[in-house]
Amino acid sequence: MTFDFEAPLWLWEARRAERWTFVSVPEDASDEILERAGAFARGFGSLRVEVTVGGTTWRTSIFPDGGKRAYSLPIKKAVRSAERLEVGGSVRVRLRVLDV
Numbered sequence: 001m002t003f004d005f006e007a008p009l010w011l012w013e014a015r016r017a018e019r020w021t022f023v024s025v026p027e028d029a030s031d032e033i034l035e036r037a038g039a040f041a042r043g044f045g046s047l048r049v050e051v052t053v054g055g056t057t058w059r060t061s062i063f064p065d066g067g068k069r070a071y072s073l074p075i076k077k078a079v080r081s082a083e084r085l086e087v088g089g090s091v092r093v094r095l096r097v098l099d100v
Contacts, residue, residue, distance in 0.1 A: 001032070001033065001036060001037065001096065001097040001100055002094065002095065002096045002097075003025070003026075003029040003032075003033075003093075003094070003095045003096075004092075004093070004094050004095075005025070005026050005029060005092075005093055005095070006090050006091065006092045006093070007023045007024055007025075007026065007090070007091060007093065008023070008088060008089065008090055008091070009021055009022070009023055009075060009080075009085055009086065009087050009088065009089055009090075009091050010022055010023070010024070010087060010088070011087045020074060021074070021075050021077075021080060021087060022072040022073060022074055022075065023072075023073045023075055023091050023093060024065065024068055024070045024071070024072055024073070025062060025070050025071040025072070025073055025095065026070065027068075027069055027070050029095075030064075030069065030070040030071045033047065033062075033071060033097055034064075034071075036097075036100060037097050037099050037100045040099035040100065041099070042061070042099070044063055044064075045063065045064040046061040046062065046063050047061060047062050047071070047097055047098075047099045048060075048061055048097075048098040048099050049061065049062050049073070049095050049096060049097055049098055050095075050096045050098060051073065051093060051094070051095050051096075052093070052094040053075070053079055053083050053085070053091060053092065053093055053094075054082070054083040054092070055082075055083070056078075056079050056082050056083055058076070058079065059098070060073070060074060060076070061074075062095070062097075073093065073095065075091065
């Protein structure tokens with residue numbers, strides 16, 4: 001199950017010292033992921049994925065975001081640096097769900 005989409009990079013601050021950057025998986029893709037892979041969810045409802053942004057591919061997990069009715073995809077600092085991504089900027093993502 002693979003999805004290609006473009007979405008803005010956004011910042012979530014848990015505490016002053018903790019800042020995380022994410023991209024929200026579009027609602028239609030999130031609905032399909034939940035329907036087809038939701039039974040395989042792990043802790044916190046997470047699902048393992050393989051992600052490609054530009055020339056960088058890595059494995060991580062997506063997490064449900066009830067407030068947005070979508071999954072959130074963390075974008076680590078090494079990827080942001082390698083691909084020159086900035087908060088608020090648009091990110092082109094290829095996401096492959098591994099838990100199916």
